[in-house]
Amino acid sequence: MNGQGILKGMLVTAKNFFGSYVSRERLTTVSYPEGGNTIKEQSRNIPFLVFDGEDPVAGMRCTACQKCEKACPPQCIFIEKDKDERGKALQRPKVFDIDASVCMGCQICVEVCPFESIWMDSNFELSTFNRFEGLQFNREKLLKSNTYFHKIHPQQAQASDDRLAEKERKRLEREAARRAEKSASEPQV
Amino acid sequence: MQDTLNLFVMNIGQWLSANLGTLNNPDQIIVEIARWLRTEFGNWGVVGFILANLMATVPLIAVFSGCFALTTWLERKGLGRIQNRYGPNRVGPYGLFQPMADGIKMLLKEDIVPERADKIGHFLAPVIIMIPAMTGLVFLPIGRNIIAASIDSALLFFFAIGSIVSLSVFMAGWASHNKFSLVGGMRAIAQLVSYEMPLILSAVVVVMFVGSMNTSVIVEAQQIKSWVTSDAPALQCLGQVLGWHVFQPWGLMGFLLLFVSALAEANRSPFDLPEADSEIIAGHLTEYSGFKYALFFLAEYVNTFAIIGICTTLFLGGWNGPNIRPPWSDDPQALLIPGFVWFFLKIFVLMGIMIWIRGTLPRLRIDQLMGFAWKFLLPLAIINLLVAGCFYHMEWYFGWPFSILILCKSYAIVVRLNKSKLVNSNRTYTYA
Numbered sequence: 001m002n003g004q005g006i007l008k009g010m011l012v013t014a015k016n017f018f019g020s021y022v023s024r025e026r027l028t029t030v031s032y033p034e035g036g037n038t039i040k041e042q043s044r045n046i047p048f049l050v051f052d053g054e055d056p057v058a059g060m061r062c063t064a065c066q067k068c069e070k071a072c073p074p075q076c077i078f079i080e081k082d083k084d085e086r087g088k089a090l091q092r093p094k095v096f097d098i099d100a101s102v103c104m105g106c107q108i109c110v111e112v113c114p115f116e117s118i119w120m121d122s123n124f125e126l127s128t129f130n131r132f133e134g135l136q137f138n139r140e141k142l143l144k145s146n147t148y149f150h151k152i153h154p155q156q157a158q159a160s161d162d163r164l165a166e167k168e169r170k171r172l173e174r175e176a177a178r179r180a181e182k183s184a185s186e187p188q189v
Numbered sequence: 190m191q192d193t194l195n196l197f198v199m200n201i202g203q204w205l206s207a208n209l210g211t212l213n214n215p216d217q218i219i220v221e222i223a224r225w226l227r228t229e230f231g232n233w234g235v236v237g238f239i240l241a242n243l244m245a246t247v248p249l250i251a252v253f254s255g256c257f258a259l260t261t262w263l264e265r266k267g268l269g270r271i272q273n274r275y276g277p278n279r280v281g282p283y284g285l286f287q288p289m290a291d292g293i294k295m296l297l298k299e300d301i302v303p304e305r306a307d308k309i310g311h312f313l314a315p316v317i318i319m320i321p322a323m324t325g326l327v328f329l330p331i332g333r334n335i336i337a338a339s340i341d342s343a344l345l346f347f348f349a350i351g352s353i354v355s356l357s358v359f360m361a362g363w364a365s366h367n368k369f370s371l372v373g374g375m376r377a378i379a380q381l382v383s384y385e386m387p388l389i390l391s392a393v394v395v396v397m398f399v400g401s402m403n404t405s406v407i408v409e410a411q412q413i414k415s416w417v418t419s420d421a422p423a424l425q426c427l428g429q430v431l432g433w434h435v436f437q438p439w440g441l442m443g444f445l446l447l448f449v450s451a452l453a454e455a456n457r458s459p460f461d462l463p464e465a466d467s468e469i470i471a472g473h474l475t476e477y478s479g480f481k482y483a484l485f486f487l488a489e490y491v492n493t494f495a496i497i498g499i500c501t502t503l504f505l506g507g508w509n510g511p512n513i514r515p516p517w518s519d520d521p522q523a524l525l526i527p528g529f530v531w532f533f534l535k536i537f538v539l540m541g542i543m544i545w546i547r548g549t550l551p552r553l554r555i556d557q558l559m560g561f562a563w564k565f566l567l568p569l570a571i572i573n574l575l576v577a578g579c580f581y582h583m584e585w586y587f588g589w590p591f592s593i594l595i596l597c598k599s600y601a602i603v604v605r606l607n608k609s610k611l612v613n614s615n616r617t618y619t620y621a
Contacts, residue, residue: 002600002601002604003604006549006550009549009550010545010546010549012549013271013545013548014545016271016272016273017267017270017271017548019273020270020273020274026273027273027274027275028273029274029275031275031278
C-alpha cells in the first residue's frame, strides 16, 4: 500500500511527542536556572589557578614560568613576575590576567604547565555588566583552592595530586642521596 | 440617555428571567441573546444599526484572533515535544502568555520599508491579505443559526474570495524589490493556482449530494433526521455522527483530498514553499518586519482556520457531534452541548493534525509539488466526482462496494503511474 511511509513517519513523531511526557530519556533538556547544576565532570571553559592550603598567595603553585603565556594560541594570558624589595625576581606572578572574552578554552595552557598549576574551570555563569573589566580575570579571581578542584574534576585533581606527591618523593630521595653523597665525600675527621 | 440605559438594564433582567430560567435549549443561548440585543438596538437609530453590525463581525474577528494566538502556542509546544524539547515555558503558566510576549515584541519593532520598494504595494499587501482571510470566516456555521452570513452561494463565494490571497502574496513579493521575495511570490502564485483545482473539485462532491452551496444547509444535511428526532438518546447521538459525509466512501476520499489541498492553500508544511525559510529566507515575508509581518502571520493562520472550518463544514458535520436533546426540553432541535463546542473541537483537532504533519514531513521540491497537484490530486478528485455521481444514483448495497472498489483501484493506478521510472533502472552518467 502506498502512502505507508507517511503514516510510519507520523507514528515516529507521535511516539516522540507522547514519549517526552513520560520518559526522562526522551526529554533531555534541563531548564537552566531551576533545573540545578548539571555540569559534567569533563566540561571545561576558562582556566583557573590552583593553590594548596588556605592562603591563596602563599599556596600558589604557579611559578610565573610564563610557559602558558607563550603557548596560548589567542594570547589571552598576561603574566608579570613578582619582585622582592631588592628588585630580585621571585618565583611567583605579581600579575596573572586571563581575558575571558579572548580565551577559547583549548586547554593548551593546562598541557604545557609543568607545575600542575593551571587547570580548566567548569563554571559557565560568567556574565558581567562590563565588557572589558568584567571579563578581565585577575590573579585573585583566578586563584581557587585544591578542594574546589577536587570538587569539579575529581579524577583530574587526584591524578594531579598523585603526580605532585611522586615529584616531591623523588625530590626528597634525590636530596637524601645528595646528602649521603656529600657526607661520604667529606673527609672523615 | 440615562433613561435608555436604565430601560436597557431592566430589559436584560426581564429577558434573563424569561429565557434562561428554563434553559430550554442550551445550544441557542448565544443566538437568543444576539437576537434580543438586535431588537433592542433597533430602537437606538444609527448607533443601534452600527452596533448590530459590529455584533456580527467583532466576535468573529476576536474569537479567531484568539484562536490564532492559541495556535501559535500550541504549534510551538507541539513541535517542541515532537523534537524532544519543552517549547516555550517561561511566560506565564506553561508559557501560555507567549503569544502576548510575541505580539508586544512585534509591535515594538521598527517598521522597515526597503528604499527601492514599491511603497504603496508594500504597504497594501498585508492589508489586502487580511480581507480574504477574515471574509472566509463569515461563511462558517459555528453553531445552529450562528453564522455571520448565511447566503445561498456561500461555498462559491468562499473559494472565489480565497484566491485573492495569492494576489496579495505576489504583491508583497513584487513590491519588496528583493529577489527572494519575488521567487517566493512566484512560487505562491504557481502553488495556489494549482491547488485551487483539487480543492474545489473535492468540495464539489458535497454540493452534488446536498444540492446547495449554503453552508448551513450542508451542515443540516449531515444529520440522519429520523434518528435525531427519535426519543432514544443513543439514536440521537449516533444520528448526528454517522451522517457525516466523511463516513461515506466518496466523502472520505473528498475529505482527504480537500485536507491535503488545504495544507497547500494555507501554505502549511510540507507545502510551505512560498516561505521556505531554508531556501529563500522567508519568501515574500523577507522584507517585512514589525506589525506588517504580524499581520501576514495572522492572515495566514486565520486563512488556515477558515479553510479547515470549511473542511469541517463539508465533511466532518460542522457543529454536529455526539449530542443529545436535554431531557427537560420540549424543543425538537434542542441540544445539550452547544454546537460551537463541537465545531471548535474539530477545528483544533484538524489544526493539531496540521501541526503534527509539520513536525513530521520534510518540504517538497517545487516539481514534486506541482506534480502532486496535477498528476495525483487532480485525477483522484475527478474520479471521486464520477464515483460520487454514480453513488448518488445507486442503491446502497451496490453503491458502497462499487465506489470503494473504484476508489481503491484508481488510487493504486494513479500512484503507479506517478512512480518515476528512473528509480529502479540503472542510471547512466555521462561526463562532459
